[in-house]
Amino acid sequence: MSGFQDLLQFVFAGITSGAIYALIALGFCVVHNTIGIVNFAQVDFVSLGGMFLFSGLFWSGLPMVVALPCAVAAVTLVGIVVERLGVRPSRSQNHLVLIFLTIGISIILRGGMKLIWGKNRMAVPPLAGEEPLRIAGAAILPQAVAILVITTLAIGLLVFFFRGTRLGLCMRAVASNQTAAAVVGIPVGRVKAASFALAGGLGGLAGVLVTPITTLSYDVGVLLGLKGFAAAILGGFGSFPGAVLGGLLLGLLESLSAGYWSSAYKDVSAFVVLLLVLFVRPKGLLGK
Amino acid sequence: MRRMNGLAVMAVVLMMGFSGGSAAAKDTIKIGAFFDLSGPAAFIGTPTKLVADMVVDKINKEGGVNGTPIELIVGDTEGDPAKAVNIAKKFIYKDKVAAIIGPTRTGTGMAVKKIIHGGRVPAFMTVGGDPVIMGGEKLGPFDWVFKSPQRSSVAVKRLYMYLKDKGLTKIALLTASDGFGKDGVRWLTTLAPEFGIEVIAQEAFGPTDTDMTAQLTNAKNAGPQALVVWTIGPAGSIVSKNKAQLGIDLPLFQCHGLPDPKYIELAGKASEGDRMPATKLMVADALPDSDPQKPVIKEFIRLYTDVYGYDKQFPINTHSGYAWDAIMIVADAMKKAGVKADDLRSAIEQTKGYVGVSGVYNLTPEDHNGLDVDSMVIVQVRDGKFVMAD
Incomplete structure (x- = not known):
């Protein structure tokens, strides 16, 4: 019985980390699907989400229900500003140029956060209470469950958005061929701005959900970004269900190898599996 | 007009060069200080730098090193060993500093250990790990490296x-x-x-x-x-x-790296009852008056909180005093032996009975830290504060 309880606890630990990886992976995928690049500023949108939530709660004294949507909206706005002032003036369609631009923007954003919020770590209260849920003797934080539920919901909405709405279809068209999209009358500039707004919103959402577990600092997104990126690749870069599958798989691999093999080598085992998967399926598990 | 200005500047520079070749070098004593001002340990490196500024101000106000003020040249390692190596080289070969303070972390400390040994400039590090002041084949000589935080x-x-x-x-x-x-x-x-x-x-x-x-x-x-x-x-x-x-x-x-009000803030109620070794700085009020460190710690806290107001952004933690002790010991050694590298190095090595914020330092050629177990206390989280553990 205790063996089963341990297994359950390892699975819960994996789900907690995995849900965080999945949500960050999702942010990478959205930008990839709309603009066709890897947006390295995505990780800073995550930190910003946490920062705005922190400011809303403790500087302005807003209640959680108000501060949370405000924080997400604020990061959405930052996403639009980044596109207007950072990406658009380059007038470039070259992916390499755009990717490097996002790296530069990421450094600027991080510098700005360092100036405004300082370098110290901060604690953000969770959305769903501190008391852990106990199932068959194993414990999981309600926040981890909330992350999973919201991530799943977000994926449903995203799939609908990209398949069923005009703006979503426009985004896919722009991603696949910008010139052709412009020729058929799609306002490419506005669609791109909307893409960054969406990326900012998702990053912000990830930030407000994840930072209560990870603690908040100006570079928290970067530290989580590496694992999130790996999760996105494992699941198949660009695929939404792939992001969740990749994130959860990576989290579970880590916690199960920490539980049953060696906690010192848990990252090794996780990344070896990642490599093996990519040898067999270079596009990732659900990649197209 | 612009051309004239340029000429004037050049003339001034030349004059300074001729008249003050040796005098200019005597104007200040340069100390290179590099910490993790950004990167994952920025929350340790930044307050360390603030304390370094504070203590240099204090020394200079009290007459500097036998009348010569200290000038701090600051660098940011970004937590990156390669950057730390570059800065250390700049300190040694370009700025020609008399001593080096920092870096912040064991990894960067190990990266610059060899450079410092080759450059023959005494370095007082504020890193946690012991390998920087351990010798042997694998770790290399530590003649020029000292550290102020207690050994692990x-x-x-x-x-x-x-x-x-x-x-x-x-x-x-x-x-x-x-x-x-x-x-x-x-x-x-x-x-x-x-x-x-x-x-x-x-x-x-x-x-x-x-x-x-x-x-x-x-x-x-x-x-x-x-x-x-x-x-x-x-x-x-x-x-x-x-x-x-x-x-x-x-x-x-x-x-001993965690006694910090941030720890309690981040862990919340869960931290209640947790215990850890700390410097006496964490429980200054609970120290007996007979403790020789008490006046030093009180003075440190007064400057840190009341005069400079650093505690608003970085509440005092167990790391806060390490830069103070490092610079004070180096400055004391300079007062005794001057700034010539070999003399300074051996003067630092012979420091005995220096009463600092983090303990009473007794350095020897074998022990380049000089603190023993009596410099630490065990503290405990009680009602959201650090108190002496029973």
Whole structure:
């Protein structure tokens, strides 16, 4: 019985980390699907989400229900500003140029956060209470469950958005061929701005959900970004269900190898599996 | 007109060059100071730099080093060993500093150890790990390197003394997989038999991991009497939170890097009761008046909080005093022996009985730290504050 309880606890630990990886992976995928690049500023949108939530709660004294949507909206706005002032003036369609631009923007954003919020770590209260849920003797934080539920919901909405709405279809068209999209009358500039707004919103959402577990600092997104990126690749870069599958798989691999093999080598085992998967399926598990 | 200005500047520069070749060098004593002002340990490096500014101000106001003021040249290692090496080279060969303070972390400290040895400039580091002041084939000579924070081995000994005293002899270790954590594991395992302590489980976690319940589950299943965690930064708070989340009813001990009001803030209620070795700075009010460190610590706290107001952004933690002690010892040695590298080095090495914020330093050629177990106390979180543990 205790063996089963341990297994359950390892699975819960994996789900907690995995849900965080999945949500960050999702942010990478959205930008990839709309603009066709890897947006390295995505990780800073995550930190910003946490920062705005922190400011809303403790500087302005807003209640959680108000501060949370405000924080997400604020990061959405930052996403639009980044596109207007950072990406658009380059007038470039070259992916390499755009990717490097996002790296530069990421450094600027991080510098700005360092100036405004300082370098110290901060604690953000969770959305769903501190008391852990106990199932068959194993414990999981309600926040981890909330992350999973919201991530799943977000994926449903995203799939609908990209398949069923005009703006979503426009985004896919722009991603696949910008010139052709412009020729058929799609306002490419506005669609791109909307893409960054969406990326900012998702990053912000990830930030407000994840930072209560990870603690908040100006570079928290970067530290989580590496694992999130790996999760996105494992699941198949660009695929939404792939992001969740990749994130959860990576989290579970880590916690199960920490539980049953060696906690010192848990990252090794996780990344070896990642490599093996990519040898067999270079596009990732659900990649197209 | 512009051309004239240019000429004038050049003339001034030339004049200065001719008249003051030696005088200019005597104007100030340059000390290079480099810390993690950005990167993952910025929350340690930045306050260290602030304290360095503060103590240099204090020394200069009190007449500098025999009348010559100290000039601090600051660099940011960004937590990157390669950057640290570049800055160390700049300090030594371009700025021609008399001494170096920093860096912040064991990894960057090890990266510059060789450069400092080759450049023959005394360096007083503020790093946690011991390898920077350990010799031998693998670690290289440490003649020019000193460090002000207690050795990990001293912190481990202090902790084990306490554990032995409390009869907690079976322990499980949870340590970070970075340089600092590995240094901790080495001492925790090698010193355990000396204190009759048995390490019955060893688990590791990444310093940026977000969930340690798997490691805690395994550690608990081994049936220890206490958990000992060795890491700096938020990971320590996450372990404490996860322990409460799993309802593990075992005493938790952290390392000497964590006594910091931030720890309590990040871990919240879960941190209640956690114990850890700390410098006396953390419990200044509880010190007896007979403690020689008390006036120094009081003065430090007065300057830090009342005069400079640093505590608003960085509340005083166990790291706060290390830059003060490093610079004070170097300045004292300069007063005695001047700034010639060899003389300065041996004067630092012969420092005896310096009463600092973090302890009473007695350096020897073998011990380039000079602090012993009596410089540390065990503190405990009670009602959201650090108090002396019973």
